[in-house]
Amino acid sequence: MLKSLNLCEFTPGEEIKNRIIEFKKRMEGNGISFAIIIQNVDLFYFTGSLQNGILFVPVDGEPIFFVVKNLNRAVVETSLEITPIKKDKDLKNILADMKLLRGRGGMELDVIPVTVFERWKNILGYDNITDASPLIKDVRLVKSPFELEQITKSGEIIGHVFRKAKEVVREGVREIDIDAALTAEGRRMGHQGFLRMRGLNQEMMSCYVTQGYSATIPSGADVPIAGIGITPAIGQGASINRIERDMPVIVDYGGGYNGYITDETRAFVVGEMKEIFRKGHAVAEDIIEDAMTFGKEGVCGTEIFTRASDKAKKEGLEDYFMGHGAGRVGFIGHGLGLEINELPVITPRHKIMLKEGMVFAFEPKFIIPGEGAIGIEVDFIVRKDRLERVTNTSMDVVYV
């Protein structure tokens, strides 16, 4: 019954097996004897299940998937053998009896709060534990064919949403009403409901609809066009501003299918656009097409950033590139997967070599203060010989 009610595929056993093998290789290379995975996203990645559980991975043995609840769901979701426990404290005796707690342990210390970590050290009676999150991020960096299928389906949701946007972006409609209609359309098309961003204070919406003033106001978040939102308690997203003629409406939408996130942006206009926006859009498109001429496995992320930045400069748009003044962000691309802030990040500083199977959003955008914003965002899968678009949705401005 569970399977029939899920729209999405369960993670194949072969996937789980390979992911754990890759993780163990990195554990070995870093002198980590065992790892304890408790964050829900990592748990889903390594087990296929997001139920309340703990995955114990010894560097030289079989992983043990402890499940507190719900056992019935975990059983159908994961291909791993399950050890049912009543509470997390039960781990201590089991692991001690098996003499598995020795050497240096690893946990996800980039997301586990201090008091939770203290509690775990007490539960285990063991405190030689280091941060294993860089190894986990490194495993998750390269996507398998199964993961790419989920990402493709996630991208299809974006296509539906942009087609819907063509119907609902109209003069006089509030940004928030467009957001409501697009978010609903995505959900009907199988959107998982929310997107995940790793780390403290990292929050995001599935849909950003912004125009003119509201698109130019920088936010506290590391996002070029965050929107002003409707409350300082959220501080981002669509506002109650009404759509005006002759000004681009920026729709930045995040697909989410079976955990996997995609993230693209298009511009919609009622009427015509000023020359500065036409130019910005043409340069953004040119930057993306240029990246597709040379981007592939082996190219460095910094090269992609630099060529984009140089193009913006050559066209006299450097003051607006990726934000204006204090609102400028330091990246033009970010990795996608189960979280929206995965590796690789495409910046002038992060020297990361692209590798087949990496996936990232690429978003040349220009913010013209006092006017509005323009730009495009597309998602790329890195291939041996090229960058492949995740969606086939046109990059053109949509005139409605």
Added chain:
Amino acid sequence: MLKSLNLCEFTPGEEIKNRIIEFKKRMEGNGISFAIIIQNVDLFYFTGSLQNGILFVPVDGEPIFFVVKNLNRAVVETSLEITPIKKDKDLKNILADMKLLRGRGGMELDVIPVTVFERWKNILGYDNITDASPLIKDVRLVKSPFELEQITKSGEIIGHVFRKAKEVVREGVREIDIDAALTAEGRRMGHQGFLRMRGLNQEMMSCYVTQGYSATIPSGADVPIAGIGITPAIGQGASINRIERDMPVIVDYGGGYNGYITDETRAFVVGEMKEIFRKGHAVAEDIIEDAMTFGKEGVCGTEIFTRASDKAKKEGLEDYFMGHGAGRVGFIGHGLGLEINELPVITPRHKIMLKEGMVFAFEPKFIIPGEGAIGIEVDFIVRKDRLERVTNTSMDVVYV
């Protein structure tokens, strides 16, 4: 311009002042000399702004609100004086020069990840820092009249959504389509976009639409009716199941206005309900009405739980009360505010005396395995002499 584009009111200066006074009282009582607030929700609570910043609170001096970005937004949002900084590292010299780092410090160690805490201890060159989160939760526990106004507005969104549900719950419609329509309706009515839940792995949706089988499946989350969702990567929420006649559809919806969360549940039925559901609904209503006859300031949370549990037992529904088997949850109520898992929690164990201004969701629910679920959830404001409903939406089953 910022003010005019915000739908919601900024936090008044008097509020901020009082909140900090209350926090400092608790710091003094607990021997904490200074606190450093970095979690976005707490930062919003104590400053009125959720921008990228840090609030430093010395027990015997004025708070210092450091803002990294966006300064312009923070300036209009907060009544506190702002000290602009380029990066968080700048704090060290400023605080050292002012000789403010002495005694025992406090941070939000229930949410700050281990590596972030390590980084902060390095930045400050100071490591005598304890968990200040219990004090913060205690300040946030009792809501001010301003906060209650926001909560009332949040509750009004729920009213709109339940009225919409009467139109969209129809035979043959998928749970997920109802969710899409209701979430969109809430957003159009000013919903902030998402809800917050404090702590590692705490995630939730704004809307849960569940019927029959999908409402009876326990989840890994501590929620009586979580739904099965459409993917194991989320594991909760509406499914792609289609609504059938004569079976209650449970709609659990969370309002969100200006940061403040409300959370109510109603049952909708196409056709008629079986006797077991009729009875469950009547008992749930009776439990709520009973709580309103004796609940008020000074009553203990455990008493509310026990009387509810006793009523369920007397009616022969104890096997279904708050879940069935491994899916049973240990609470019947939870505090509401900027986060959905605030204090007080209403359980058989937590001896918390109700106090005027506390707000909690109260949700007697029955899960009948193999059949479906039934129940009601309403939100209460604790008053000196009574429990006051946040919304005036009828608790009746809605037959559509």
